[in-house]
Amino acid sequence: MSRRQIAATAVLVCLALFPFAGVAFYTELVAKVMILAIFAMSLDLLVGFTGLVSFGHAAYFGIGAYALGLMAPKYEAANLWLTLPAAVLAAGLAALAAGAFVVRAKGIYFIMVTLAFAQMFYFVFHDTSFGGGSDGISINVKPVASIGGFMPFDLSSATQSYFFVFTLMVLVFIFLRILLRSAFGKALQGIRSNEHRMLSLGFPVYRYKLASFTLAGALAGLAGYLSALQFGFVNPEMISWHQSGDVLLMLILGGSGTLYGGIAGAFGFVALQELFQSVTSHWQLLLGGTIILLVIFLPGGLASAGGHLKRVLVGDTIDD
């Protein structure tokens, strides 16, 4: 096993054992971070592997969340196996529709157009009553995982809910790893590296970008659904540009183009947030400053920290 595999295994074991550490509050917090990790990994598919910097990725996170909010009956439990795929599908379709326009734009224009679409979605939910306006929607009863009466797990239990999120995070990671090794994934990385040459080699670049945008949106929708499930409410803030900015910061913090950087970034971001919030009410200033310093001194993000640390401790060696 390589060092990286050992580190990954250690992290997985820690996460799997965490709910048994006996700190209930942190179980929910870590579950929240893992949801954000799914969100950040979905953005990494765009930013780190297709070269599309989206500043409106929260739109699809929010649509996944709202899908549950709108589908859940007021006094009964929604069925997980129906609402979860429906939420992922809704977010994917929204990304497909928006993507058909935005992936035509390049560079800074792409950033602005993704933001514009996200703001459009934001105001649709904020200024109309069908999604509860600025108050959003409460999900009074958590969805159940019932299959014809049989209940494999209970989402109202914080521990079981934690393992559900944990499993999905691992599955999303594995899915993206496989995807990125496939012909499709290689083509996306080619587009990030040299879009012009991809065209002249015969790749229909527009379709590849659109597929990537749609898939990233669908996975963000999964994260949004899980977030709505965990917290029991949805509101327009989930779609706001703050949320889009936060997930982009997580990715920058963790290191884009690595997948596990999204996970590291989500943990790092929330840890810094919690730490600074406990110290001062001006925590955002500290968080921003810390991120700037990290970008300057650790341009590869937290994902590259291991290699740097090794170089500092044992001198220059060839990184495996």
Next chain:
Amino acid sequence: MTDPVLRTQGLSRRFGGLVAASDVELDLHRGRLHALLGPNGAGKSTLINLLSGDLAATSGSIKFKGNDITRFSADRRSRLGIGRSYQKTNIFTAFTAFENCRLAAQSRAPRALRVLGDALGFQPTCDAAHHALEAAGLAGRAGDIAATLSHGEQRQLEIAMVLATAPDVLLLDEPLAGMGAEEVGRMVALLQKLTPGHAILLVEHDMDAVFAVADVITVMVEGQVLESGPPAQIRGSAAVRQAYLGDGADT
């Protein structure tokens, strides 16, 4: 005489008041290497860009195997079988030489949108990449990152990538620029080997190489075709001599 694989009629491109290519008539035949000569700014690269779809024509038409492709996008033309190389090396610098060619070959592979199978496990594409690297003389550098290759090797990779897409038409924009003598010799041999199976358009400043490999030579000046014919005719042409060769304007 066979029908041309690629034919242009009245092909023109304007940039504002500048006519970069004017009324160009050109036929490319399978089995013939067609060289394009002319001083800098004569419109040679513009013509290649028009044929590959990197630039849209202002007027005129381009036919590929009898079908009008004037309005086709660059990627669609590439999939039809029109491959091009670039004057300025245009490769995936962060990928290995092999991956550069594998990606090129992948564009021809069926089921290119497969999302679950390992791309490296698809043998036909990998084989095509290795063949292309070998043909371009880069077999020994397959595993090296493209950015670490020498300038000449990057030029070879540029050609290997086009070959990996198995095109019918090769549009080569100064493939020999920046190559050492040994590499030029190998590339000339490669061009001669490729000619029977392809229709080739070669833009090149190396006169010795051009006259060694060309079956037909077209000379362009200021966006227009000055003269077109077999090498002997071009060599003997007073107009060409005056407009181009005789001026000492060779770059």
